[in-house]
Amino acid sequence: MTLKTIFPVRSKDKGFTFNLWAPKASSVTLVTDFPQSEVPMNQQQYGYWSVTVPDASPGTRYKYELDGQHAFPDPASLAQPEGVHEASEVIALDSFEWTDNKWENIPLGEMIQYELHTGTFSPEGTFEGIISRLDYLLDLGVNTIELLPVVQFSGFCNWGYDGVYPFAVHQGYGGAKELMRLVDACHSKGMAVMLDVVYNHFGPEGNYMSNFGHYFSGKYSTPWGEPLNFDGAHSDEVRNYVIQNAVMWCRDFHMDGLRLDAVHAIFDFGAEHILKQLAGKLEELTTKTGKSYYLIAESHLNDVRYISPFSKGGYGLNAQWSDDFHHALHVLATGDRKGYYEDFGEPEQLSKAIRQAFVFDGVYSKYRKKTYGNSTKNSGGEQFVIFSQNHDQVGNRKHGERLISLSGFEMAKLAAGAMLVSPNIPMLFMGEEYGERNPFYYFVSHLDPELNQLVKEGRKNEFKKFFDDQEEVADPASRETFEQSKLSWNIHANSERRAMHAFYRELIRLRKTNPVLRLPDKDNLKITNTGKSFTLRRWQEGRQILVFMNFDQQPTEFEVPETMSGQLNKLVDSSAKQWKGPGEESPQQVSGGDKVKLTKEAILIYSN
Structure with missing residues (x-):
């Protein structure tokens, strides 16, 4: 497939x-x-259609008039300075002076990802606000930021999944050049940048796509809007549109990869799936530039076909999110069993999630009322992104509570430890590293009041499945809802925040420097549990890691496995006073057969 340029x-x-x-x-x-x-x-x-205009230059505003009647913004606009209904603007993608010529992408298995929403991460709510805090992230140990969608949406605030101009960077964040400056700044500090993109639907307001072409087939549906036409008549050109978009982000904005939103809602029954075609085009770009680009899927299907190589009949994506790890961890930490959490709650499920990423790998789901998922046996640990919270799992709660607000301080530390000792790619959600307690709500700012009301009613109906209380849902279109969702920072003024931040910093340091933890190897691993008490062993060429985790509400005693050779030294005990814990009872050194006490809601890590 030869790509056709579709923007100025x-x-x-x-x-x-x-x-x-x-x-x-x-x-x-x-x-x-x-x-x-x-x-x-x-x-x-x-x-x-095509035309060359000699007098056009960066800054030229334009629309396309169809059949001598209405004029609309460009579906492939690179900038919408006055919003989703007004004229598009010509910008020159080749005018930015990059300084990252020597940049090489970070190996996937070495990533410590940090998911952030541009509008709420900093007081400024801009790309500049992120740049000003890169040294903070670097000191924390983060080496990859993942941006929630940044494309143009209606109004001043939005999660980004209602974008209607997939090629245009949201003007309120700073626009295209400021995004380029952010990526360049990240690369100068040794940090990769992943961008969340949405190829399953477009937002409702300012969506003029159907006036131009057959972007939607009408054959399928999603909960968020009509899905794109990837397998019907005229679908070649829709595929061209999406692939051009993905290539633009990596080629022109120097993104290191893309997180593909809800790929289970990308419907394509053609001979070559759009995702496979997309992966192939980025491989071609790698050959041309010498740089690697990653594609990471979000999927509810637990299907390794997305991340299997072309030679095995897969789509060739690099990794996918593992919701099962989050769900198993969340239910143990909070006791929440409503909605899709009803499938979880057995401690063995966390053991399985750590060992295999998928809990549902061909077993029956009570919530879905069917068997789903397949085996991850042939997939490496670096092919799964895990998290104790993310924008969806926090923001789709009725009150937007973060994990620490649901589980408490000690359990939040334990959850962080469980994530960072597992053999997958860890991802933090902004603020969790210092115990942020501000909620993260779902918010929009559509210009159409009726649309805002529909969103509010839709959220209220959705929450009926999960929550029994009659409290009013936070109004997604309220400015207050958006402002309340911003990070509060002020870490050093609060002892709990200082302790949590230091704890995360130490866990990430261990993750990056310990020869066992730093490898995403799920084969040299054994995990057992007795009730809510877990013993995890990992090893690599003579080096060993021993982890005890107690999710119970009572202290417990562990026995060091006899198979652990030699003496092991304590690296971390989350109950230590330095992490503002109740006080540690564990010895500094242990050997096989020794007994070890651990307080409730705590994690303990030893290594030789």
């Missing part, structure tokens, strides 16, 4: 060439400002 690019001679896919139109006129003009476009094959 510099002409070889002078000005810019405008490109558009609009098969539904019998005529298209480019209407520009600065200078004002109306230029008929030339029809090409397969519904494409």
